[in-house]
Structures are given as C-alpha cells and as structure tokens.
Amino acid sequence: xxxxxxxxxxxxxxxxxxxxxxxxxxxxxxxxxxxxxxxxxxxxxxxxxxxxxxxxxxxxxxxxxxxxxxxxxxxxxxxxxxxxxxxxxxxxxxxxxxxxxxxxxxxxxxxx
Amino acid sequence: xxxxxxxxxxxxxxxxxxxxxxxxxxxxxxxxxxxxxxxxxxxxxxxxxxxxxxxxxxxxxxxxxxxxxxxxxxxxxxxxxxxxxxxxxxxxxxxxxxxxxxxxxxxxxxxxxxx
Numbered sequence: 001x002x003x004x005x006x007x008x009x010x011x012x013x014x015x016x017x018x019x020x021x022x023x024x025x026x027x028x029x030x031x032x033x034x035x036x037x038x039x040x041x042x043x044x045x046x047x048x049x050x051x052x053x054x055x056x057x058x059x060x061x062x063x064x065x066x067x068x069x070x071x072x073x074x075x076x077x078x079x080x081x082x083x084x085x086x087x088x089x090x091x092x093x094x095x096x097x098x099x100x101x102x103x104x105x106x107x108x109x110x111x112x
Numbered sequence: 113x114x115x116x117x118x119x120x121x122x123x124x125x126x127x128x129x130x131x132x133x134x135x136x137x138x139x140x141x142x143x144x145x146x147x148x149x150x151x152x153x154x155x156x157x158x159x160x161x162x163x164x165x166x167x168x169x170x171x172x173x174x175x176x177x178x179x180x181x182x183x184x185x186x187x188x189x190x191x192x193x194x195x196x197x198x199x200x201x202x203x204x205x206x207x208x209x210x211x212x213x214x215x216x217x218x219x220x221x222x223x224x225x226x227x
Contacts, residue, residue: 043217103154
C-alpha cells in the first residue's frame with residue numbers, strides 16, 4: 001500500500017514564526033502536492049512538484065514556499081506565519097499524471 | 113480559478129434512505145473523481161469517470177459524469193452509517209507549464225447517516 005506520512009498531526013505556532021511542514025511518500029512517486037483545506041472551500045492547491053528540485057505554483061502560493069531535495073520528501077514552508085494560514089494542510093503524491101493521488105492524514109496548523 | 117460547486121454542503125439522513133450529491137461547474141474537465149474523507153484522515157479515491165454520460169457503480173454508490181463533462185452526481189442507495197464522511201469531487205484540468213494535469217476540488221458535502 002502507498003503510504004504518505006506528514007511530520008505532525010497538530011501544530012500550534014505564533015504569528016511571524018517560520019514553519020516547516022514535512023511530507024514523505026514511500027512508493028517512489030514522481031509527483032507531490034500540497035493543499036490546504038478549509039470548510040466550504042474544499043481543497044486548494046498551494047504548490048506541486050513533478051520532479052526533484054522542480055516546483056510549480058498552484059492556485060494559492062502566496063505566503064508559502066516549497067522544497068524538494070529528494071524524490072520522497074516534499075516540504076512546505078511558511079516563511080512568516082500569519083493567522084490566515086490557520087488551516088488543515090494535506091500532502092499528496094501520485095505516480096504520474098493523470099493518476100490517482102494518495103493523501104497523507106493532514107496537519108492541522110493553528111497560528112496564534 | 114475554476115470552481116466546482118457541490119450541493120448540498122451538509123446532509124443528514126436516516127439509515128436506509130437514498131440520497132444524491134451534486135457537483136457542478138461551468139468548465140469542462142477531462143475526467144472527474146470522487147473522494148471520501150473520514151475524520152482525521154486524508155481523502156481516499158472512490159472512482160474516476162472519464163467519458164461524458166458515463167455511469168459507474170461501486171456497491172450501493174452510483175456515479176455519473178454529465179454528458180458535457182461539466183457536472184457529476186453521486187447517488188447512494190440505502191445509506192448506512194459507514195457512508196458517513198466528507199465527499200469531494202475533483203475535476204482534472206491541464207493548465208501547468210509542463211502539460212501535466214492537476215485536480216480542482218469541489219467545495220465538499222458533509223454526509224451524516226443516522227442509525
């Protein structure tokens with residue numbers, strides 16, 4: 001079975017802090033994605049990566065950056081966290097496109 | 113951003129009843145997926161429909177893709193408490209610089225089946 005793990009299930013940070021969210025997949029997938037999920041808005045794509053060291057902006061990249069130094073790991077970075085970044089963050093991976101996306105359990109981030 | 117609107121946003125029904133959830137857009141998608149998400153977990157793929165008018169069945173769940181590939185529906189027959197969850201539709205679109213397809217997710221329908 002494909003497994004996508006995220007470093008934290010719950011995270012509480014203060015405004016202005018730098019925040020790292022880590023995601024690891026164990027199935028040698030080419031593609032990895034970061035979404036945020038908010039009630040009534042569904043999942044919105046922040047960034048995605050189709051190869052190591054390659055990244056492309058999604059629909060809402062402002063205030064975020066990403067890093068993919070190794071194929072299995074995709075990190076989401078909040079350079080200076082703000083309260084409007086309080087949300088559920090979901091990581092996903094897929095073998096190719098088009099293909100099924102497999103999701104991690106999510107990180108619920110609260111920014112105070 | 114292309115939006116997929118789902119209706120209803122919330123639905124609470126008794127066990128054994130039937131229900132239909134709708135997913136609508138003004139945009140055409142190359143295919144459409146339905147996911148179910150349970151509390152504390154990420155979404156899990158239920159089905160992918162590709163052809164306009166296509167109907168797929170998964171036990172008591174019936175999925176249909178609209179003829180124009182702009183909308184979809186999910187019908188559940190004789191709902192059971194295990195069907196409780198957040199149902200998300202997601203349409204595939206090709207807008208990236210590398211010609212890869214990405215998913216646009218719907219707004220979600222939170223379904224509760226009361227025993």
